[in-house]
Every structure is written in structure tokens, then in C-alpha cells.
Amino acid sequence: MSVPHKVGSVKSKQVSSFVMQDEEEGLDTAEGEEWMQGKTLVKPPDQLDLTEAELNEEITRVLKASNPNAPQNVVRYSFKEGCYKPIVFVDQMAIHFELEGNLVHKDSDEGRRLMAKQAEVDDGGGDERPDNVSIKAGKREQKLTNQFNFNERASQTLNNAPRDISCQTEPPPRANFSATANQWEIYDFYVEELQRRVKSKEKHEGQFLNKEEDKSKKKMIQAETQNDDIYQLAKVVKIIERMVNQNIFDDVAQDFMYFEDASDEFRGEKGTLLPLWTFQYDKAKSLSVTALCWNHKYNDLFAVGLGSHEFTQQGGGMLLFYTLKNPSYPEFIFNTASGVMCLDIHEHLSYLVAVGLYDGCVAVYNLKKKTDQPIYNSRASSGKHTSAVMQVKWQKDDLDSNHNFISVSADGRVVSWTLVKHELVFTDIIKLPVIDTIPDDLKDVIPTVGTSLDFHKQKDYSFLVGTEHGKIHKGSKYYSSKFLEKYDAHFMNVTRVRWNPFHPDVFISCGWDWMVKIWDQTMKSPVFTFELKTSVTDVAWAPYSSTVFAAVTTDGKVHVFDLNINKYEALCQQKVVSKKTKLFNIEFNPVHPIIIVGDDRGHVTSLKLSPNLRKKPKEKKGQDLPKGPEVEIAKMEQLLSSLR
Amino acid sequence: MAETGNGKKEDADYKRLQSFPLIRHTDMPEEMRVETMELCVTACEKFASNNESAAKMIKESMDKKFGSSWHVVIGEGFGFEVSHEVKNLLYMFFGGSLAVCVWKCS
Numbered sequence: 221m222s223v224p225h226k227v228g229s230v231k232s233k234q235v236s237s238f239v240m241q242d243e244e245e246g247l248d249t250a251e252g253e254e255w256m257q258g259k260t261l262v263k264p265p266d267q268l269d270l271t272e273a274e275l276n277e278e279i280t281r282v283l284k285a286s287n288p289n290a291p292q293n294v295v296r297y298s299f300k301e302g303c304y305k306p307i308v309f310v311d312q313m314a315i316h317f318e319l320e321g322n323l324v325h326k327d328s329d330e331g332r333r334l335m336a337k338q339a340e341v342d343d344g345g346g347d348e349r350p351d352n353v354s355i356k357a358g359k360r361e362q363k364l365t366n367q368f369n370f371n372e373r374a375s376q377t378l379n380n381a382p383r384d385i386s387c388q389t390e391p392p393p394r395a396n397f398s399a400t401a402n403q404w405e406i407y408d409f410y411v412e413e414l415q416r417r418v419k420s421k422e423k424h425e426g427q428f429l430n431k432e433e434d435k436s437k438k439k440m441i442q443a444e445t446q447n448d449d450i451y452q453l454a455k456v457v458k459i460i461e462r463m464v465n466q467n468i469f470d471d472v473a474q475d476f477m478y479f480e481d482a483s484d485e486f487r488g489e490k491g492t493l494l495p496l497w498t499f500q501y502d503k504a505k506s507l508s509v510t511a512l513c514w515n516h517k518y519n520d521l522f523a524v525g526l527g528s529h530e531f532t533q534q535g536g537g538m539l540l541f542y543t544l545k546n547p548s549y550p551e552f553i554f555n556t557a558s559g560v561m562c563l564d565i566h567e568h569l570s571y572l573v574a575v576g577l578y579d580g581c582v583a584v585y586n587l588k589k590k591t592d593q594p595i596y597n598s599r600a601s602s603g604k605h606t607s608a609v610m611q612v613k614w615q616k617d618d619l620d621s622n623h624n625f626i627s628v629s630a631d632g633r634v635v636s637w638t639l640v641k642h643e644l645v646f647t648d649i650i651k652l653p654v655i656d657t658i659p660d661d662l663k664d665v666i667p668t669v670g671t672s673l674d675f676h677k678q679k680d681y682s683f684l685v686g687t688e689h690g691k692i693h694k695g696s697k698y699y700s701s702k703f704l705e706k707y708d709a710h711f712m713n714v715t716r717v718r719w720n721p722f723h724p725d726v727f728i729s730c731g732w733d734w735m736v737k738i739w740d741q742t743m744k745s746p747v748f749t750f751e752l753k754t755s756v757t758d759v760a761w762a763p764y765s766s767t768v769f770a771a772v773t774t775d776g777k778v779h780v781f782d783l784n785i786n787k788y789e790a791l792c793q794q795k796v797v798s799k800k801t802k803l804f805n806i807e808f809n810p811v812h813p814i815i816i817v818g819d820d821r822g823h824v825t826s827l828k829l830s831p832n833l834r835k836k837p838k839e840k841k842g843q844d845l846p847k848g849p850e851v852e853i854a855k856m857e858q859l860l861s862s863l864r
Numbered sequence: 865m866a867e868t869g870n871g872k873k874e875d876a877d878y879k880r881l882q883s884f885p886l887i888r889h890t891d892m893p894e895e896m897r898v899e900t901m902e903l904c905v906t907a908c909e910k911f912a913s914n915n916e917s918a919a920k921m922i923k924e925s926m927d928k929k930f931g932s933s934w935h936v937v938i939g940e941g942f943g944f945e946v947s948h949e950v951k952n953l954l955y956m957f958f959g960g961s962l963a964v965c966v967w968k969c970s
Binding site for chain 2 (some may be wrong): 391392396398401402403409
């Protein structure tokens with residue numbers, strides 16, 4: 221309760237009366253001055269009666285800076301000590317008047333804000349200063365835009381109306397199944413299972429001798445019965461197929477193994493060929509056999525190359541593998557883009573087959589792989605032949621242990637192909653010399669067609685090439701510029717040239733000029749010449765004798781000769797195929813006394829040689845029968861010397 | 865393993881010899897089949913006395929591994945007819961007297 225007082229403080233009641241008195245006196249005096257006459261003192265009714273002496277008493281008044289309204293002693297309760305404590309210093313300030321001002325210090329936050337606002341308003345849209353100011357003012361500052369220079373506009377694009385689309389997938393297929401689970405059913409099933417296992421155990425015990433193998437096989441069987449059955453069947457089916465075939469061709473198989481034509485004794489020198497199996501494949505009907513080759517490792521397996529000899533009738537080709545154990549269906553079938561002209565099976569790695577095609581490509585097939593495609597193909601590589609490949613022959617692995625083979629083709633080049641990693645690398649060995657009748661400027665264009673190629677058995681760098689013009693060239697792998705020898709062999713195409721497997725100097729050739737000629741490489745003219753009545757398409761030496769060979773002609777006949785017995789005539793001339801079928805290839809089996817011949821209908825016929833054709837020289841009494849290649853060489857040498 | 869023999873001995877014998885797991889019918893793919901069979905064998909061996917727990921274990925594992933929802937029946941004598949998703953049925957015998965049928969059908 222601050223009562224605004226004028227300056228000066230009034231203290232006690234005592235004084236108040238005096239004040240009043242003073243006031244009165246003042247008034248009085250004032251009034252007294254005006255009214256000088258009336259000196260009557262007007263006394264208020266409650267005025268103190270004081271004596272004169274008391275009236276004259278001087279009372280001192282002291283002005284202090286202490287607030288009379290403030291309490292003199294203040295006591296506060298102290299919670300800390302739990303008792304009342306007097307406060308010594310009492311606030312003496314009395315506020316008479318208060319007014320709140322609106323001045324702000326310019327460096328304070330509010331001041332700065334105000335200054336910023338003012339600056340903006342002053343400039344009205346200048347970019348820099350507001351930015352600066354706003355930076356100064358802090359990041360939270362929003363850019364204030366005035367309504368005159370800035371206008372907000374908003375619009376809403378058309379929202380596509382929402383659509384509901386639902387879809388139900390087809391549930392996974394379901395099936396019903398029902399069964400009963402009884403004790404006896406369970407028992408029955410277990411009993412069956414055990415019986416099955418016993419049977420298969422017996423089967424395997426019969427086949428394997430080793431007991432340990434047995435156990436592992438048993439485990440295998442247990443696991444396999446739960447596998448897919450189809451793949452299990454493949455092997456079994458194959459064996460059954462062979463068994464069925466054997467049953468069907470039982471008489472043929474018996475003949476093959478055991479039959480020796482007894483009538484040979486009565487026939488003098490002559491022999492016969494007993495036809496055994498015929499191999500044919502439906503899809504190869506329109507193709508003719510162009511190449512045959514026995515497999516060295518598996519003596520019952522042979523390869524047949526199918527294509528076409530006619531220039532005008534070129535289509536696809538096939539490579540088939542037959543085994544004598546299954547004459548009705550080939551073991552391996554490969555389709556080729558163009559007709560197969562020649563093939564060769566590697567001597568040691570009997571799963572590698574080199575094939576030469578009519579379009580000039582060479583390809584290598586791997587029989588171990590399940591694919592239909594060759595593992596190497598020269599289709600894309602440079603250096604491939606531009607014309608049909610007539611002959612391919614495997615060579616020994618080169619210094620880097622890479623397999624390689626050599627091919628001769630109708631473009632006149634003899635090329636060596638090396639199997640390097642994934643591709644075929646070619647190397648030109650030699651080019652067949654062009655004959656003289658062709659004018660010089662055409663020599664590069666018209667090649668000499670090479671038709672046959674053979675490598676010497678012992679000296680495998682030496683080889684023979686037969687040409688379309690009837691010449692045979694002898695060359696060596698070490699001389700790439702020219703040939704060592706040239707033989708004027710035939711008047712027409714040389715279809716085959718082959719070294720004698722035993723004698724190092726002898727080779728045989730045959731051609732379309734109806735001739736078969738036997739040569740000694742040291743002599744320019746043939747040692748023996750035979751004329752067969754039609755074009756001779758193939759000739760082959762027998763692997764068991766150096767003097768026996770067989771030839772096939774286009775009239776479907778096979779001619780077998782043994783020079784040791786008869787130097788002028790064939791021991792056997794037999795027609796083995798039906799009318800108008802031409803024979804194109806003949807091959808002797810390396811082990812068994814059979815030959816296979818291929819004809820232009822795509823059929824391969826196997827024939828057994830009768831004993832007369834397989835004669836060994838007669839043993840002299842008391843002497844052991846000499847065997848081995850030396851004997852053969854000696855035989856041949858004898859013959860040759862008689863002619864020189 | 866000869867079937868003819870002494871009665872009781874034979875019984876005991878066959879139970880011992882024929883306790884291997886044997887699949888009676890299934891159309892599951894190879895891997896799934898092997899895994900499921902092993903799971904069933906484990907479950908049955910673990911809860912030999914309690915078919916319900918064994919079935920529960922099998923069902924929960926199958927749901928986790930191959931998706932929902934699987935059904936499992938274990939017992940020694942029952943008949944059944946079920947609709948199952950193709951390639952998700954296994955019906956096998958175990959322990960000489962136990963039959964387990966596992967199928968999926970959501």
C-alpha cells in the first residue's frame with residue numbers, strides 16, 4: 221500500500237497533530253493576514269490541549285531514506301533448520317511509479333530482427349540485401365515476399381480415377397490319394413521289399429567276384445531304387461536290345477564265329493565271301509556310303525560316313541557308328557550339315573573321330589561326349605578347304621602333345637590341322653602340283669583335285685597322294701615345296717592309294733580306269749596290274765597278309781586277290797549287292813576275318829572271308845610255321861624279285 | 865531273412881530287420897523326398913511314444929521349409945482319402961508298424 225506521497229516523510233502521530241496545527245496555523249496566518257482583525261483561534265474539537273511551554277518545545281524531524289511502510293523486522297521460516305529466522309536486511313524500496321518502455325537495444329536479437337524487417341520494407345524486393353540479412357538473421361528465416369511483386373499460384377492436375385483390379389491365379393494342381401495303413405499292409409510291403417532286395421543281391425553276386433564291390437553295389441542299389449527308373453533302364457534296355465538282336469540273327473552270329481566253308485577244299489584256289497549282317501539306317505536312305513573305318517580299340521565298332529558322291533545331289537550328311545553286336549540300329553548318330561566324304565578314327569584315342577565334309581570343313585567328334593555337335597569344327601577358321609575334303613588321317617601327337625590330323629581336299633592342298641584348346645589350327649603342308657596342260661595364268665585358279673591320301677606305316681613322314689588326273693605323288697612332311705616322286709598311275713581319277721601294311725616299299729592304287737596297280741616305290745612302273753571290268757572305287761590290303769588285297773567296283777562286285785597264290789587272277793569275284801547298286805568302300809576288320817563294304821544306298825554289308833582267302837603259306841614238314849611281319853615282307857620281296 | 869521259421873522269434877526278428885524307413889508312395893521330387901523322409905524318421909524316433917508330438921514336429925518343420933500348409937498323420941491303423949497338391953505327398957512306413965502320411969494342401 222504505497223500511497224503517493226510528496227517528498228518528505230511524515231513520521232509519528234505526534235507530528236501529525238503538529239502538521240495539522242501547522243496547517244491550521246498556516247491557514248490561520250494566511251487568513252489572519254487577510255483578516256488581521258479577527259485573532260480568534262478556531263480550535264478543532266479534538267485538538268490536543270498543550271501548555272505554552274509544550275507548544276514552544278522544539279521538535280527535531282529527521283528525513284531518512286527508509287521506507288516507513290516497510291516492516292522493521294521480518295521473520296521467515298527456514299526449512300533447512302526448521303525454525304523461524306529473522307531476516308536482517310529488509311527491502312526499503314518503495315515504488316511510486318512504473319512505466320514500461322518500448323526501447324530495444326540494437327544488438328539484441330529483437331533489435332536485429334526489427335532492423336531486418338525495416339530493411340526489407342525499405343528495399344522492396346532487392347535480392348542481395350535480403351539474402352545477406354537473412355543469412356545474418358539465421359537459417360530459420362523464411363523469405364518474406366510482398367504481395368505486390370510476388371504472387372502465389374497453385375493448380376491441381378487431373379487425377380486419374382482410381383480403379384480396382386483384382387486377379388486370381390490358378391491354384392497349384394491337386395490330386396486325390398487314398399490308402400489304408402494297417403499292420404498287415406505294412407508287413408506285406410516290407411516283405412515284398414526284402415524279397416526284391418534279396419533278388420537284386422543275388423543278381424549282383426553272380427556278376428561281381430569281389431565281395432567288397434558287392435557291398436558298395438548293394439548300397440548303390442538301395443539308393444538307386446529310390447531314383448528315377450528311366451535312366452536305370454537305359455543300360456538294361458541296351459543289353460536286352462543286343463540280346464534280342466543276337467537271337468534274331470543267331471545264325472549269322474554263329475556263322476561269323478564258327479563257320480568255315482568246307483567246300484573251299486574242293487574249289488581249289490578260289491574262295492567265297494559269306495554275307496553276314498547288313499547295316500542300314502532309315503534316315504540314311506537317300507545317302508550313299510562315302511567312308512568306312514574300323515575302330516582299333518573296339519574291334520566290333522566301325523564308323524560309316526554318309527553323304528553323296530554326286531555334285532548335283534548334295535544335302536546333309538551323317539556319321540554313324542555300328543557295332544556287330546547290334547546290327548539293327550547304330551550306336552552313335554551324328555548329323556552333319558553337308559555330306560561326309562571321309563573319316564578317320566584315332567589309333568589310340570578311339571573316341572576321337574575326324575571327319576571331312578563335302579563343303580570343305582573338317583570336324584572332330586568326341587564319342588565320349590553326349591552332344592550331337594563336333595568338339596572342333598573348321599567352319600569358322602581361316603585356311604579351311606574351299607572344296608570337298610577327300611581324305612583325313614590322324615597323325616601322332618605333335619611336340620606339344622596336341623592331337624593333329626592331315627587332310628587332302630579337292631582344292632589341291634594338303635593341310636595339317638592341330639587341335640589346340642578349343643580350335644583347329646591349320647598348317648599348309650603342300651600344294652598339289654598343277655598339271656602341264658593348264659595354261660600358266662590359270663594355274664592358281666584351277667587346282668589339282670587330290671582324291672586319296674595315305675601315310676606310310678613305319679615312316680610316317682612319307683605319304684602318297686592320288687589325284688584326279690591319275691597321278692600319284694609321293695611326298696614327305698619335311699619337304700613342303702615339292703613332291704619327291706610322281707607316278708603316272710592311271711588315266712582317270714585315282715580313287716584310292718594305300719601303302720602295304722608290311723612291306724615298306726609297296727603300295728597299291730586303283731582308279732576309274734578299271735585298273736588296280738601294285739607299285740614298288742623305287743620303280744616308275746607298276747609291278748602288278750589288274751584289270752577289273754568296271755571302275756574300281758576302293759581297294760584295301762588285308763591286315764593279316766602282305767599279299768592279300770580286295771577291291772570293290774561299281775558293278776557291285778568284290779574282288780579278292782592273293783598274290784602269293786595267284787598272280788593274275790582274283791581268288792574271288794563275288795557280287796554282294798543287288799543290281800545297279802554301286803559299291804564305294806571296303807575295309808578289312810583288323811582282327812576278325814570279315815570285310816565291310818559300303819554302297820550307294822547307304823547300306824553296309826559285312827562279309828566273311830572263306831578260308832581259301834585267308835591262307836597262310838603251307839608249313840613244311842618238321843618246320844615251325846613262321847609268323848610275324850618279317851614273313852610277310854619276305855613273301856612280298858620274293859614276289860617282287862621274281863618280276864624284276 | 866527266411867520267412868518260414870519260429871513264430872515269435874520271427875516276429876521279433878522281422879521287427880528288428882524291417883525297421884528301416886520304406887516309402888510306399890510318393891510323387892515328390894528327389895531332394896524334397898529325401899529331406900522329408902529323414903525328417904519323419906527323426907521325428908518318429910524322437911517321439912517314439914507320442915504320435916501327436918511327432919506329427920506336430922513334422923508339420924511345423926515342413927511348413928517352415930516348404931510353405932504352408934502341411935498335414936501329417938501318423939498311426940498304426942487308419943484309412944484315408946486326401947486331396948493334395950501335386951508333387952507334395954509322401955506316404956511311408958517306418959519301424960515295422962508305423963505309417964506316416966504327409967501332404968500339402970492349402
